[in-house]
Amino acid sequence: MNDAGRSAVFGELSEFRQDFYASLRRRADALFELSDAVLCTDGPVTSLVGLSLAAEHHRGHGALYDAVNNGVVEVDRLRRAVIGLPLPRxxxxxxxxxxxxxxxxxxxxxxxxxxxxxxxxxxxxxxxxxxxxxxxxxxxxxxxxxxxxxxxxxxxxxxxxxxxxxxxxxxxxxxxxxxxxxxxxxxxxxxxxxxxxxxxxxxxxxxxxxxxxxxxxxxxxxxxxxxxxxxxxxPGQVGRPxxxxxxxxxxxxxxxxxxxxxxxxxxxxxxxxxxxxxxxxxxxxxRRSGWAEHVGQxxxxxxxxxxxxxxxxxxxxxxxxxxxxxxxxxxxxxxxxxxxxxxxxxxxxxxxFRLFKQTLGWTRPRLRDPQTADRWTWLIIAAHTQLRLARDLTTDLRRPWERPPAKPGRLTPARVRRGFRNIRPRLTQPAGAPKPTRPGPGRPPGSRNKHVRTHPPVGKTQHQNATTNHNKQQKV
Missing domain, CATH: 3.90.350 (Transposase Inhibitor Protein From Tn5; Chain A, domain 1)
Structure with a gap:
């Protein structure tokens, strides 16, 4: 790729990073730096709190958890930003x-x-x-x-x-x-x-x-x-066709x-x-399952x-x-x-899927709220999209025991991620600098958590109960 082509790709990647940052409505700086930490940390992501130790994450682990639990991602805007990129055909x-x-x-x-x-x-x-x-x-x-x-x-x-x-x-x-x-x-x-x-x-x-x-x-x-x-x-056949x-x-x-x-x-x-x-x-x-409520023939x-x-x-x-x-x-x-x-x-x-789970750490966090899991999933998708845009910009930092790529420009996503830290300084950095603060007092010593979490059932319990009651009414 010539210099003009590389400059165009750098501009496209920087524009996507701007759109990604604009889709973060709350705790935007912490969420954006968390996505960069996923891209730039050494080796696979093994824990959520470990990302706060990356050089690209300028905030503490408390801000990291606060962003994941209380941040807001405008999903519709991020969807439009992802689908607006060139697609393979x-x-x-x-x-x-x-x-x-x-x-x-x-x-x-x-x-x-x-x-x-x-x-x-x-x-x-x-x-x-x-x-x-x-x-x-x-x-x-x-x-x-x-x-x-x-x-x-x-x-x-x-x-x-x-x-x-x-x-x-x-x-x-x-x-x-x-x-x-x-x-x-x-x-x-x-x-x-x-x-x-x-x-x-x-x-x-x-x-x-x-x-x-x-x-x-x-x-x-x-x-x-x-x-x-x-x-x-x-012609002349009798009966229903x-x-x-x-x-x-x-x-x-x-x-x-x-x-x-x-x-x-x-x-x-x-x-x-x-x-x-x-x-x-x-x-x-x-006439069962998805066709049970179909009207007509x-x-x-x-x-x-x-x-x-x-x-x-x-x-x-x-x-x-x-x-x-x-x-x-x-x-x-x-x-x-x-x-x-x-x-x-x-x-x-x-x-x-293997990259998401084994390298980017999609399923590593022990999250309890499904909405928080959705937010973290979209951060992983945004990180993967940046890897896809940077596939022709990074150099191959091959380990001595690894095979070289079959053809130039055919690096795997994991190898592109390995060199993403080197091109990050040339990309736009919309996240602001962290503000100094002190941690909160936390829970007073000796007090207990009185908010007991419920244990919701797993599976289609409500739907099965409703169906069972409906069948009983029909039998009666």
Missing amino acids: DRDGRIVLTVDVSAWLRPDAGTAADRSFCHVYGRGRNAAQMIPGWAYSFVAALETGRSSWTAVLDVVRIGPLEDATTVTAVQVRDVIDRLREHGRWCDGDPRVLIVFDAGYDVTRLAWLLRDLPVDLVGRLRSDRVLYLPAPVPV ARHGGVLDLDEPAGHPDPAVATISETTRYGTAFADAWDRAHPRPA LPIIEGTAIRLRVDRLPGERHPKPVWLWASATGLTASEVDRIWQAYLRRFDVEHT
Whole structure:
């Protein structure tokens, strides 16, 4: 990068820091310095109070806790600042987003409110657990090629009484509206591609977002059953016309009809990839869960079922096929390949979650208030956004035992953070100098805390009680 390009990037990063500081409505100086301490401290963040010892944090540990507990972050303004930055696009100029949930586990926080049971994978087979914590839904823009970088655009905490599918639909709709507002997507641009992993009801999401310029792709369980389009009624046929056609049982490959599209691609990591697509495949929704309150006849949501098979997978001798469902129909061979390749890029967000938790210390603080956890989460997102903007400005401070990057300018977020302290003096510093003060007297010696915290229940207790009472009334 030449000097003009570096100056432009420095200006863009400084402008974002100004916008970030403007979004801090209370305890702004302490919160801003706390974010800089996350970026500049040596090694991973292991505790919240340890950040007060960083050279970039000019205040004491009391001011740090006061900022985290009593500060105010104008989230809407910070959202606009993040989404107003340049976004990565694929080779066709298309924005590819992914939505995934990461859990902040708080099993020992008995007085923390709004906890729900979060699904956590174990190391062994069938070792998954449900642990109390806060579930956060992230929306991030994906880059092309193998990368550990993503552009986190939004985060929402899913409450215990909220429907995850409804919350995700509202979150995606807000992100698309902000993309339009800032000119990141205009009429005539390629439709935004949104990728989901298993666990999302992608067909219901496609129905809830049917009025948006988006194409949804989600992974299906291998035991699902889909249906092909109903045959055209024969003249003179008696009876109600059929709504569903042939059966596509994903777990019974012998009974699969011929696919509409079949492609073969060569990959460096997985060997030969075979993709088969069935057009206008749709599930048969049942009037339960999210469809329980649907008015009228249940809709038929058609899409494209894609079966992906590869020669090899890391750690598996005989890899099983992966089933995907896309909300678009009438796909060509190149579009089918683009969809399953975009799904493989979805796993880049796992690197971002690992960076948040293991390096930036997202889940390290033992916070009790969920609103305080939301505030700290947005500070981590602001810090990660600054790393993304500074990825071409820092030099590689490689340890002797580490491998050099494969290509120039391909530093990982952790290595960019290692050199962020060196470029920080050239960036704008909107935070003011601390004012000298004395600590308060604290609690008088011998007195006890008479404010006893309540122990709220975990999970959908209120919703389950209401449903149980409703069922009892119906039986009576």
